[in-house]
Amino acid sequence: MYVAVLLAIGYALHAAGDRIEYSWRWERIPQYLVSNEGTELKASFDGFVSVGADGKSLTLKELKGGRRETLTGFDDLLVGDGDLVFQNDPLARKRGLVPGPLTLGLWMTLRISAVALLFSMLLGLAAGLGRVSRNPAAYGLATTYVELIRGTPLLVQIFIFYFFVGTVLKLSAFTAGVAALAVFTGAYVAEIVRAGIEAIPKGQMEAARSLGMSVPQAMRHVILPQAFKKTLPPLAGQFINLIKDSSLVSVMALTDLTKAGREVVASTFSPFEVWFTVAAMYLVLTGTLSWCVRRLEKRLAHD
Amino acid sequence: MTEPKDEVLIDVRGVGKTFANGVVGLKNVSLRVKRGEVVCIIGPSGSGKSTLLRTLNALETITTGEIEVLGHSVHASRADLNRLRTHLGMVFQSFNLFPHKTVLENLMLAPRVVVGIGEGEARERAEQLLAKVGLADKAEAHPAQLSGGQQQRVAIARALAMQPDIMLFDEPTSALDPEKVNEVLDVMKVLAREGMTMCVVTHEMGFARAVAHRVVFMEAGEVVYEDEPQRFFAAPANERLRAFLGQVLK
Numbered sequence: 339m340y341v342a343v344l345l346a347i348g349y350a351l352h353a354a355g356d357r358i359e360y361s362w363r364w365e366r367i368p369q370y371l372v373s374n375e376g377t378e379l380k381a382s383f384d385g386f387v388s389v390g391a392d393g394k395s396l397t398l399k400e401l402k403g404g405r406r407e408t409l410t411g412f413d414d415l416l417v418g419d420g421d422l423v424f425q426n427d428p429l430a431r432k433r434g435l436v437p438g439p440l441t442l443g444l445w446m447t448l449r450i451s452a453v454a455l456l457f458s459m460l461l462g463l464a465a466g467l468g469r470v471s472r473n474p475a476a477y478g479l480a481t482t483y484v485e486l487i488r489g490t491p492l493l494v495q496i497f498i499f500y501f502f503v504g505t506v507l508k509l510s511a512f513t514a515g516v517a518a519l520a521v522f523t524g525a526y527v528a529e530i531v532r533a534g535i536e537a538i539p540k541g542q543m544e545a546a547r548s549l550g551m552s553v554p555q556a557m558r559h560v561i562l563p564q565a566f567k568k569t570l571p572p573l574a575g576q577f578i579n580l581i582k583d584s585s586l587v588s589v590m591a592l593t594d595l596t597k598a599g600r601e602v603v604a605s606t607f608s609p610f611e612v613w614f615t616v617a618a619m620y621l622v623l624t625g626t627l628s629w630c631v632r633r634l635e636k637r638l639a640h641d
Numbered sequence: 642m643t644e645p646k647d648e649v650l651i652d653v654r655g656v657g658k659t660f661a662n663g664v665v666g667l668k669n670v671s672l673r674v675k676r677g678e679v680v681c682i683i684g685p686s687g688s689g690k691s692t693l694l695r696t697l698n699a700l701e702t703i704t705t706g707e708i709e710v711l712g713h714s715v716h717a718s719r720a721d722l723n724r725l726r727t728h729l730g731m732v733f734q735s736f737n738l739f740p741h742k743t744v745l746e747n748l749m750l751a752p753r754v755v756v757g758i759g760e761g762e763a764r765e766r767a768e769q770l771l772a773k774v775g776l777a778d779k780a781e782a783h784p785a786q787l788s789g790g791q792q793q794r795v796a797i798a799r800a801l802a803m804q805p806d807i808m809l810f811d812e813p814t815s816a817l818d819p820e821k822v823n824e825v826l827d828v829m830k831v832l833a834r835e836g837m838t839m840c841v842v843t844h845e846m847g848f849a850r851a852v853a854h855r856v857v858f859m860e861a862g863e864v865v866y867e868d869e870p871q872r873f874f875a876a877p878a879n880e881r882l883r884a885f886l887g888q889v890l891k
């Protein structure tokens with residue numbers, strides 16, 4: 339039944355493509371995942387090329403200056419002896435498989451999400467502890483942070499981080515993107531942490547305190563280990579959101595998976611195939627994450 | 642029965658407690674407990690027994706009066722509560738064992754992180770105490786795998802692992818199946834015989850009669866009557882206590 343419905347949907351999509359006379363060109367997609375173009379070796383300054391006698395080495399002499407550069411170990415020559423080339427012109431090519439733009443975009447998305455995840459955990463834990471703290475300053479700060487972040491759209495926060503915070507602190511686009519995502523996700527993690535802590539029966543804290551433990555000791559050894567188990571499913575959901583939300587950083591000068599998708603669409607004119615592929619790649623990321631979390635949950639349930 | 646010494650360990654003087662919602666928990670309560678003394682506190686539900694016990698180790702604040710434990714004022718603003726609490730073991734009606742830790746780890750945790758004793762010493766102490774409460778074979782079990790009576794014995798051992806001067810029990814057998822009550826009371830009797838100072842809130846009149854040096858009757862936040870068990874149960878000179886005993890002993 340499940341398979342039948344999926345097949346039906348697949349057919350409907352295909353038929354819809356036919357209706358608008360869309361020609362499916364799935365064969366164009368793989369080269370954007372893994373390209374066999376190899377890597378191009380580029381000129382680091384303007385100059386004249388002289389090719390070695392065997393054609394296996396190449397020397398570049400600087401036009402206005404004395405610098406020289408010798409390249410070896412390439413497979414194809416892209417210039418001729420005596421050619422004048424300018425900085426960044428391709429000189430030669432090394433053959434072999436290299437990751438295509440979509441794969442590079444996936445890698446960027448993965449890196450941004452992983453770093454943002456780490457910092458959002460730390461931030462969320464701190465703010466979550468603030469939310470259950472009896473210290474008015476800690477409580478007030480944490481509450482303001484959570485309300486502020488949850489009350490404004492992520493895209494607006496990303497613009498603020500990119501154009502304001504990033505400019506003032508001279509952050510790279512990557513750092514600004516990670517910061518925006520971490521601060522945003524941290525607010526939601528804080529609420530999950532708070533709920534997790536509040537779900538632990540009051541008697542646990544009382545027992546720990548009656549044994550002479552301080553509040554931080556009781557948190558670390560008694561409350562948080564128990565809360566962690568309870569918060570794992572909502573945390574996993576939040577981190578899946580983080581991966582999906584990371585597509586919004588493509589508005590910055592960052593080539594993540596979504597931005598890479600846009601660029602590939604621009605050069606292939608195959609938007610349907612590209613966006614389906616991009617969606618599938620996001621699914622692989624989020625699917626892997628939820629699979630890992632499910633395994634962790636099972637492991638924790640055993641002890 | 643060992644006789645109490647003259648040293649006063651707990652001195653409650655005119656303590657009143659009004660909760661944030663306006664409910665009066667304690668009214669002008671005074672109570673002294675000497676070293677080695679076993680005091681049982683009885684009374685109807687809502688009479689303030691738990692509240693009184695919990696003010697002794699400052700799990701509950703007080704509104705008026707003063708409490709001194711081991712010569713230290715418990716509710717003074719500069720009181721070192723964490724340190725003071727290491728001298729007061731507490732056993733709860735609902736056990737409150739740490740479910741994510743094994744029985745042995747439950748016993749070792751506080752001595753390790755609060756006192757800072759070594760792993761080996763903590764383990765040795767824990768194993769001795771488990772043997773004492775008859776659960777040496779449950780060291781590696783998790784609390785959820787134990788019966789209520791076993792859990793409460795572990796909770797007692799966990800409190801003893803801090804080597805307290807005083808043990809506070811808040812209805813330690815009220816959550817147990819009737820056939821499990823005695824295994825916990827037996828452990829408490831051993832403690833009493835060894836000269837432990839104990840404050841026990843309980844409905845077990847047999848235990849109070851057999852073990853207590855003194856029984857305290859509370860009603861509506863007040864200590865209404867207190868006496869040594871013989872007179873307390875035989876011919877109490879108090880109308881309200883007679884009515885209460887008539888109900889619970891029938």
Ligand SMILES: Nc1ncnc2c1ncn2[C@@H]1O[C@H](COP(=O)(O)OP(=O)(O)OP(=O)(O)O)[C@@H](O)[C@H]1O
Binds near residue numbers: 693
């Ligand atoms: N945290 C609290 N906030 C408000 N009122 C409370 C609180 N804890 C206890 N009370 C009230 O204070 C009174 C005394 O409660 P306490 O728990 O000390 O009674 P108890 O003698 O231990 O009763 P039981 O035998 O049912 O355990 C009760 O009226 C109770 O409702």
Ligand SMILES: [Mg+2]
Binds near residue numbers: 690691692811
């Ligand atoms: Mg009570």
